[in-house]
Amino acid sequence: MVIGLVSGGLGGGIIAVALLVLATGLYTAVTGRPSWARLTGRKAGMITAGIAVVALLAGAAITLPQQSAPDTAALAELETLPIKGRAPKTGYSREEFGPAWADVDRNGCDTRNDILTRDLTDVVYTDPANCRVQSGTLDDPYTGTVIDFRRGQDTSSRVQIDHVVALSDAWQKGAQQLSAAQRLALANDPRNLQAADGPANRQKSDGDAATWLPPNREYRCEYVARQISVKATYTLWVTQAEHDAMADILDDCGDTPTPTDQGTPSIPPSSGPAPVETQEPPAPAAPEPYYENCDAVRAAGAAPIREGQPGFRSRLDGNNDGVACG
Template sequence: MSTTSGTRGRRRALVGLLGTLVVAAAAACGPIGTTTSTGGAAAPPDAPPGALPGAPTEGSGDGGLDAAQGQTALATLGLLEVKGRAPKTGYDRDLFAYREVDLDGNGCDTRNDVLRRDLTDVVLKPGTQDCVVQSGTLADPYSGTSIAFVRGASTSADVQVDHVVALSDAWQKGAQQLDRAARERLGNDPLNLLAVSGPQNTQKGDGDAATWLPPHKAFRCAYVARQVAVKHAYGLWVTAAERDAIAGVLASCPDEPLPAGATSPPVGQAPAPVDPAPVEPAPADPAPAAGGTPADPGNARNCADFATWAEAQAWFETYLPHYGDVAELDGDDNGVACERLPGAP
């Protein structure tokens, strides 16, 4: 046998051993509960209606994670159900209401909350109640590089906010069984969100650990630990290939802890909606102000106001460089507005 094939054989054996250790570690932490139709652990018998599977009961004092908090990621991996993907039928990113709810009630949208948390040297846009991040520096966990963030039509996409467990992946592994409040929590939970390199986020797509891992290897243990924490907190499952990939990463860091849970509203309570800015009827484009800078239009337009993508993109490019988030025309922050309209690239 060649040295290369011998190494591969030992690696496969190690991953198989890790799978055995996962089950053993789970058993050592207590019996695995019964499962529900979501594919995760059942909610406690005394949990209120709408409680997340495996989530703490109201008034327990726990955060977004249940009793697995404080365990290792490897032990918690053994608590996740293993089965195949469900069909993607019915998936719509909007069902998770990313940036449409305000879990912490601070009046700021989720993207800007994450940017303020993850960036350094943050400069906030005046007049936004300290919400909107104008610029800052990201120590990108996915690439291991430093990225300068500047808000603008051509620069905002350099830094994107990634759902660590991609929403499409979550949908195919149990999230379609969650109620609306739980899905919206998942879509906006800081535990499942990281500011990262735009190109790396695009490369990841909706992949799980079996198809994509951060190229910055020093971050892989923390990355898969966060995926395990999110999937456990929301009762989602993993595929066999995904479990083996996570176990393979954790082989080098078997004591990797779960990340701290995010602050969430009481279980069963819907997130507080973000109050939309008042919209004037039949808004008209404001006339340019002195010096060639267009007058601030406010949040007076949405995609339904435009017949074609070209019209929406032209309006977006006119005002975004001067006034930042003037309207929610670019939900994924890639610099392209209203991508569902006719003519969008």
């Protein structure tokens, strides 16, 4: 009884006493002999045992923790998203969302390495600043497999950074109306980025929930909830087929809260497109440097070159990680 009171509070104390009473009642009910509690007769033993069972249930009800409902359910937030048709893809390019893997949080590391650091375990870095990820282990949520990541021309592509809401999909569902700063934030928002199995990411391409879902069914609830959170944050819409696919997934998930702990972009989006600013014509740009190979880049003191910087070419980026001649 003392152990029950100490370990389980009031509920634990009730359970401990009830167990003692139950044992006493059962002893008298089975043997017919008087107990230490002066119970006489099998009938008295049965009544006592019944009372003990009720007390056990009451103690368990007090002891079991009560689960609180999430503040925001993904299914409820889904119903706030507008339903429209897909707009034309006209005008889309990756550059519309700013330079790839920009350092939007100004921590000295590009977004790709920030996400690798967040999603991998046993991370090893190539630089003393603990920024450029050399290797690590990914417990891939999309496929449910474990992937050993190692930076290199033939190995980096095994782990890719997926935009949970694909940028092309976002462009066709409202991002055309966002400002350049808002699109940059969308492309680098940690909620919208996930280190994932390379082949699965390529298979997804720019699909939405109506055309692609992670093969790992256990992750689909969180995956869809993240898409909804991103679309709500950046005032994007869903198609009818996409809405229905999301609802079907969430119907089997219970109250799935929309993610709020993935981090936030340093450039906050507004609820609508930014006003057009009138600017003076820019001065003529200097000609962009051309480097034949990485030796030329290093000789010019320009290494490494990140995607979007002058002189960057995909041919110089052998492992397709957005950083050439590192």
